Amino acid sequence: EDGYDMWLRYQPLSDSSLVKDYRKQLGTLVAPDGPAVIESAAQELQRGISGLLDRPLERSDSLARRGSLVIGTPETSELIASLGWEDRLAQQGPEGFLLETTRIGRRDVTVIASEGDRGVLYGAFHLLRLLQTQQAIEELAIAEAPKVQHRVVNHWDNLNRLVERGYAGLSLWEWGTLPEYNENPRYRDYARINASLGINGTAINNVNADPRILTDQFLEKVAALNEVFRQYGIKTYLSINYDSPRAFGDLDTADPLDPRVQQWWKDKAKQIYKHIPDLGGFLVKADSEGQPGPQGYGRNHADGANILADAVAPYGGVIFWRAFVYSPEQGDRFREAYDEFKPLDGKFRDNVIVQIKNGPIDFQPREPFSPLFGALEDTNIMMELQVTQEYFGFSNHLAYQGPLFEEVLDADTHAKGEGSTVGKILGGEVFEYEQTGMAAVINPGTDRNWTGHPFVQSSWYAFGRMAWDYELSSEAIAEEWMRMTFTNDRRFLDPIGEVMAYSREAGVNYRNPLGLTHLFAQGHHYGPAPWYDEAERMDWTAWYYHRADEDGIGFDRTESGSNAIEQYHGPVREHFGTLDQIDEDYLLWFHHVGWDYKMNSGRTLWEELVLKYDEGVQQVRNMQAEWEKVQGLIDRERYEHVKALLEVQLRDAIRWRDSCVSYFQSLSGLPLPEGSPEPEHDLEHYKKLEHTFYVPDPWHPKGNDRRVD
Ligand code: BDP
Known part of the structure; x- marks a missing residue:
């Protein structure tokens, strides 16, 4: 198989x-x-x-x-x-x-x-x-019945078929043979896979959008794909480039308040819906990471979204407007999306849905929930998750995302008292939203098994099931998935169910435990580079996120720091803001503490940190041992594949652990706790790997930009 x-x-x-x-x-x-x-x-x-x-x-x-x-x-x-x-x-x-x-x-x-x-x-x-x-x-x-209305997958596929942050081959969409060849079995099977979970929408191109998607040539191709998807109840959405009126050479502005721009989008919508009468609408990344948007013309996100909403409204279309915004000038990236969008609450059209990533930064192995959940009472919102493992070792590592999704869905925002969980907010049970939804970035490609690592399939599955019902547990979902994907044999389900349950935590432990975040090498996001502290944008360095020096480590987001905690409702603010209350998994997200800070375990922060790194590596070894046990219970092909990938994962986990421990030790100056192994090499060695280690990223230029030495 x-x-x-x-x-x-x-x-x-x-x-x-x-x-x-x-x-x-x-x-x-x-x-x-x-x-x-x-x-x-x-x-x-x-x-x-x-x-x-x-x-x-x-x-x-x-x-x-x-x-x-x-x-x-x-x-x-x-x-x-x-x-x-x-x-x-x-x-x-x-x-x-x-x-x-x-x-x-x-x-x-x-x-x-x-x-x-x-x-x-x-x-x-x-x-x-x-x-x-x-x-x-x-x-x-x-x-x-599904608990949210729009259950949508997002592809980050470029028109040249390279997939941004996709690690499983080329884009599924063979633009060169469309529209003629839409009987490609992959298209139908893709639709079946999604429909089996109740997914009813797909945004098929990258949010860093190429304006050419809106030309007749591409619209014909999209229409051919849509014919297949429609048979499975799936609506197609297009990511659009905000500057399209300029890119097409029709206008010299894309200012949303300019009537010519408004007319341009109305005409464009007419043309699009002629090709695809049941198109779902647009997905928009604006004023984010270099993408154009309304702010370039002195307007705000509501101005920007509403003119698109008006253009697609006659056809029943909706606009998914992303809240993933941050600019280099700010003091704390954490605060940005909230600070931009909170003042605009109630100013968006009914057919706009603001799409918010689960955490305030960017799909990190662990983030607190975004404070925008619970803050927008009069604006439709949806959540965006990431199935593709951009920050989890790409398609090389086993890291079932079900527990991560569950963690955020179950998080209590206290927006209207206790029990105002993110899940309930998304379901429109806390505020009365006109439209509700959940989205996930999935990046299947032409790899025979769609996702590269066989276990990335499980996160796609979990997303779909939780979008249908956010109260399902990640554990129950994992069991369903294993039974359907591998076997109903309990001798497989029990050990591998456990492996799946802790696989995400293992990824947190060997990368960034105790609330550390974004220690990744810049650009491709595969390996560690916690030492990275100089760039044109400080918020693209690792140091920005951990702020470690010889005295201590962590980002102070309390009143004495950036005060990002003020964006949460009372009890959450107090929980994250108070040292003796905070769940230590989030400690360094919110506090800067000394290396000798006393943890609940009685150990110092320094000791605990190192032990967490050790635990992460040990967890990968345990995963290997459990996998050994199921040999013969499933087909050989997939067994051997996963086994080999676990070896890759162990190699990477050790490198992560050794790199981070060496680096932080160079600052803390403290000895490793007893029993904790010394890294095999010195810090310089690990720093060098940042530039020489092969990175399996076919898309990002940094993946190819390796040195020989
Ligand atoms: C980041 C990715 C980048 C995406 C961006 C986004 O590194 O490739 O374009 O998110 O979501 O996680 O727009």
């Missing part, structure tokens, strides 16, 4: 008595002819059930004596209409579904019913998941 099928493998189930029961209950499929999305559901059920039960599932127009699986909406299926479930279906909405065992006339049936076609598709994947994970299905009474 090469991992291409992801979690949709549909291999014959091994439990033969279960298979017998399933076969009895799921003998024929009764599905209406008609809507493309329902057709996709029917085809998936035939494919999945035929594979899992190792016997073809026939399709029929009428009920069999027993064992029919009936799917549809009241509009498309008389059988479904005959159930009289309209009110119950209305409660679940057009994306929700009922999956039940019941009777129609005198026949026992299993039913997947929804108000909308997409609900039927999601119900089909739900049933398949139950079978894949070997659950009982004789008495089903399942009612599901």
Whole structure:
């Protein structure tokens, strides 16, 4: 097996008595002819059930004596209409579904019913998941509906097919053969993979956007892709370049308050929607990291977003406007997004959704939640997560992101008292948002298994499941994923479930424990460079984030420092701001303390720091040992692949640990705690590696810019 099928493998189930029961209950499929999305559901059920039960599932127009699986909406299926479930279906909405065992006339049936076609598709994947994970299905009474509305994946794909921060080959979109060749099986399989999780949108090009995406030539190509995605209920979104009116040579400004600019976008929207009448809308990175935006013309983000919102509104389009902004002139990058967007609360159109990264900086291995969650009461918001492992060893390291996503979704903002979690805010349960959503940067490419490391698939899976229901636990999701992707064998599930559970923490420990952050080599973000302290922008150095010297370490964000903690609601502010309250995992995010600062364990900060680095390396060794144990329980190909990648991970973890420990020791001047191994080389050696070590980044210029010495 090469991992291409992801979690949709549909291999014959091994439990033969279960298979017998399933076969009895799921003998024929009764599905209406008609809507493309329902057709996709029917085809998936035939494919999945035929594979899992190792016997073809026939399709029929009428009920069999027993064992029919009936799917549809009241509009498309008389059988479904005959159930009289309209009110119950209305409660679940057009994306929700009922999956039940019941009777129609005198026949026992299993039913997947929804108000909308997409609900039927999601119900089909739900049933398949139950079978894949070997659950009982004789008495089903399942009612599901997604908790947020826009569940979107973001690609950072350039038009030349290089993928920014993507580590799994070239972009999936073969622009050269589009629009003619949209029957590429990859496009359909890509759509199936997403739809299986309930993902209903994809922004297909890089947020650092090439204006050419809005030319007729590319719009025709996008339309061809969209034809495939549409059959799986997935809307297409385009990342746009704010300066497009200038880039096209039509105007000498992109000032949003200039009526010519407003008209330009209206005309452009008309042209776009002619090609793609059901386009979801635009995703915009503006005034961020060199991208143009309204501030270049003295306007603010609301001015900028609203004119785009007006242009797409007639077609039902929305604008995902990113809050990832920071400028070199500020004192604390942490504060920036909040300081920019908080004053604009309530000033955005209803079809604008401000897309906020989970943390205040940038997808770091651990960040406190962004204070913007809980701060915008009258502005639609969504969260942006990162599945692609830009800061987690690319596609070389095993680092299941489920626990990271769960940590932020469960974080309590206290925006309206206790229990105002980020998840609930995103679901519109705390403030009344018009639109809600969650997005994740995923960067699958042409690698046969889509994601490079087989376990990066699990984070894509976790994102989709949590976007559907932010209350699902990362542990339960990991188990589902393993069962579907590898095996239902407990001898695999138990140890590897544990590995997955701590794999993210291991990545934190060997890179930046106790609230350190951004110790990465500049540019490509693969290896360590905590010593990096000089650049044209200090906020692109590592020193900016840790501020270590001979006395101590950490970024003071309390009143005596940048006071970023004031952006949080009372109890959170107090928690992060008070030394004897703060969860030590976040300590150096908010406090500058001495090397001899006493930790809860009784050890000094210095000792604890080094021990955390040691623990991270040990955790990778443990992962290796656990993986050894599952040899023979899964296919050889993927087993060997992961095994080899764990060796790479150990090598990198040791380098991270040794680099950081040597560097911080050069400042603290303290001996290593007892039992902690001395780094093999001196600091100069590790510093040199910053420029000589091979970096597996096909995209970033720094990846190629290595020296020989
Ligand atoms: C950072 C990435 C950069 C992206 C940027 C963004 O390093 O490549 O363009 O985020 O999200 O994490 O816009």
